[in-house]
Amino acid sequence: MTIQMFFQHLANAISLGGIYALIAIGYTMVYGILNLINFAHGDIFTFSMYFAFYAVTLFLFPWWASFIFAIVLTTLLGATIERVAYRPLRKANAPKISALITAIGVSFFLQNFAIVVFGGRAKSFNPQLGVYPTQFAQVLKFRDVRIPLLTFIIIGASILALLILIWIVYRTKAGMAMRAVSKDVTAAKLMGINTDKTISQTFMLGSALAAVGGILWAMKYPQIYPYTGMIPGLKAFIAAVVGGIGSIPGAMLGGFILGVAEIMIVAFLPALAGYRDAIAYIILIVILLVKPNGLLGVEIGEKV
């Protein structure tokens, strides 16, 4: 392993980690507020790719407009799911397990709906279609290190999205409401916060981040099929748990750890390449055993 190769892998690892971080934040925000693993989040991620793809191929939008279109539609999708599936359960004070099963049902529904509407065949999302400018695919050379421009765009876009998110959560009124609701729903309600609205906003924000991640993912791995989001979705959830679920910095940290671990382990030990998908789970189990609340998680005692 030369130093050049190391940097090459590192750039790759960071861009993958950035995408995981974007999806992980969606999970962690919803979990922080509702204590619910939103299993459908990975499928929301898939849908954002389809939206972008059809905006370009069917509606012939320019690439930047189709990306915005995809982000808006995905945000609406997230809000709709919350409104239709999760809010009625919350209103009925359903046990947590029902909410979890509903989330699995929603995920199952979205996957199969995608098969019915978009077809089971993989769609290709490449610059030749005019999906994004061919210049993005150009390779930059730093001495002997050759890194595609796309990698930098992915890293840049993820960081930008994360900064916007941090601004929203920590500097705006809506963000303050979100933090209040995640601390204590009842108390937030008593303080005059419209919790339904806040929860809906959280879903929208999480879905928008998933959409950014989805589009970047589709540019990096230009294949879209109905199950695309499942594995990255699960890994992002693992990233959220590793970082300490409910914590936004934790989700970012977890995302980057997972991205780096996955790329680096495969790069250094090519024999393990086939086991790539298992790495995340092994990290998860090890972290949970050592630190059950994740790296940046808060200790929650057993309630008696």
Place this chain on the structure above:
Amino acid sequence: MEKTLTFKTKFFLTILFILVIFLLLLTANNKASDYLILILNLMAINIIFAVSLTFINGITGIFSLGHVGFIAIGAYVSSILTLSPAQKEISFLIKPLIYPLNVIQIPFLPAIIIAGLVAAAFGYLVAAPSLRLIGDYLAIATLGLGEVVRVIANNTWAVTNGALGLKSIPQYSNLWWTWGFALITVVFISSLVKSSYGRALKAIREDPVAAKSMGINVFSHQVVTFVIGSFFAGVGGALWAHLITTIDPKSFMFQKTFEILIMVVIGGLGSISGAIMGASLYTVGLEFLRVLEEPISIGSIYIPGIPGMRMVVLSLILIIIMLFWRRGIMGRNEITWDGIYELITKLKNKIVMRKDE
């Protein structure tokens, strides 16, 4: 307290019930079409899956999403053990099967038992670390373990034949094997649930901390539950492999766990009779929903079939059940002879009262 049936009567009724099932199966075996027999076989296997999952999830309250992992282990173990050495040599193209697996061939019954035991052993291995987690963490960890099994199956070419999977597995599963094992599963698990051990499990489900303070060793109870559940999942997996005759890692995607969870939820999470009904309804319903995927022509109107529509409807059903009918068919109740007896007496009393009026 109303008058209930004596143990002797109940025992007699159970034997009678089993005899009726036996006769029905005998008729089906001789008269029914291959398609119907296949569905009946699948129904029994799904019953095994659903009952073993509800034992873990519904009765003990360990929300495990890794069931498919144990099913996969059972399916692989018994397939490899029963395939003939010649067949193995043909199938394992990329890497030959390791010794001694490549020369062994054993009969079906021991293969099923070994499949169950290997799955149980794996269940024990994963239970010990993952049961230290609670709630959602446990769900996601077990989900991950199920996926790890699949990834390993996809990569250990010298044992599982990797992505190519195993073909021409002898089709040993028939109505006697599948329903026989379904019966054993149901009888074993329901008697366990009825015992003091089962009451401890239910106590753990309701409140682990309170159960602990009553002197129940929560951890060891949960481990045993997990191991028993894994054993039956492995047995079911073995029967499944010998029914469909081809398996590969793609047969054991997370969706399989979804499906079993749907069966359990339809029946009512925490009820064994519910799980049986859920599994039966699911298996039959899935066949009826095939209509949605076939082209329909009504007069001059032609509606082309939509592939995948079945699963859309199914997932909608799951969501609707969760939103409006969370108890499922049975809730946490069971059908018992006492219950049926009570129902009959109630009905009888009503009729008698009507006559009196």
